[in-house]
Amino acid sequence: MQVVAQHRQTAIAHRLKPVLLCCLALTVFHLSGCASKPQVVATRTMPSPNTYVVKPGDTLSGIAGRYGLNYIQVAQLNNISPPYTIYVNQALRLKADGTAVQPVVAPPAPVVPKQPSVPPIQKQSIPLPTPTAKTQTTPVASKVVEVTPPQVTSNGLVWVKPSTAPVIAAYDLANNIRGIRYGGQVGDPVVAAADGQVVYADSGLKEFGNLILIKHSNGYISAYAHNNKLLVQSGARVKAGQKIAEMGSSGTTRVMLEFQIRSDGKAIDPRQVIPMN
Incomplete structure (x- = not known):
């Protein structure tokens, strides 16, 4: 009887083995199929803090966009007027919660040895006409x-x-x-109005297009907006009359250069300092 029972158990095991293997294969296939489904990752705008400390390379519009804010509202919240210049380590208020933000003073301009004199700018030599061979004249030195x-x-x-x-x-x-x-033509030269250091050369402020800011001594900053091409980079030192850009229409509807001068952060009439003739 034991022999007959063992034969029956062996026969049943042989019959169940394909079924178990099939179930195991289906289970593995189901698990691998679930693992292969793409996972959807939700993207969210970063929650804005109450204040933000400016880092190198930051622009006002870039900071506002990072937290889903309007950069003009952020500028108004911090009493920053166009062209919206900000400085490294400046604390910006991002929420109108009444908390006072300590103003950050712009870093002082690097000390530059005083030049003995300002060299003439854009010199052009024009020789006087040379007498012809047929004319008998006394040689005269060219001026x-x-x-x-x-x-x-x-x-x-x-x-x-x-x-x-x-x-x-x-x-x-x-x-x-x-x-x-x-008003001019695309490609017309734009020159630095005075000696100084370029502190901004980029297109981060849409309403000004390709913009250059130059910091001068005695608290002056000059701005050159709507350029077609920028020829200097941030950190470069420039001389009065040096070509820094080419005129264009970036950020506006016509070809032009918008030139501004700020004295201690306030816009002044450029006619107070530059020649108009």
């Missing part, structure tokens, strides 16, 4: 005529016009014109 753009010295700085193009709009706070607008 050299130097052509220098008009210059004005104000508060220890030598200022020149940033463009030779015609003025299409003058400083007018009533119409929100905070500088002088020059």
Whole structure:
């Protein structure tokens, strides 16, 4: 009887083995199929803190976009006026919760050894006509005529016009014109109005397009907006009359240069310091 029972158990095991293998295969297939399904990861805008400390490379619009905020509202919340210049280690308030934010003073300009004199800018030599071979004349030494753009010295700085193009709009706070607008052609040269250091050369502020900011001595900052091409980078030192950009229409509807000057953070009429003739 034991032999017969063992034979029956062996036969049943042989019959159940394919069924168990099939179930195991289906289980593995089901598990592998579930594991292969793509997982959807929800993306969220970073929650904004009450304040944010500016880091190197930050722009006001970039900080606002990171937290889903409007950069103009952030500028108004921190009493920052166009062209919305910010500084490293400056604390920006991102929420209108009434908390006072301590202002951060811009870093002092690096001490530069005083130059003995300002070299003439954009010199051009024009020789006088040479007498022809048929004319008997006494040889006369050729003269050299130097052509220098008009210059004005104000508060220890030598200022020149940033463009030779015609003025299409003058400083007018009533119409929100905070500088002088020059109209010209794409590619016309834009020059530095005075010696200084480039502190911004980028397109982070859409309404100003390709923008250059130059920091000068005695608390002056000059701005050059709507350029087609920037020829200097942040950190570069420039001289008055040096070509820094080419005129364009970035951030506006026509080709022009919008030139602004700020004294201790406040917009002033550029005609107070630059030559207008």
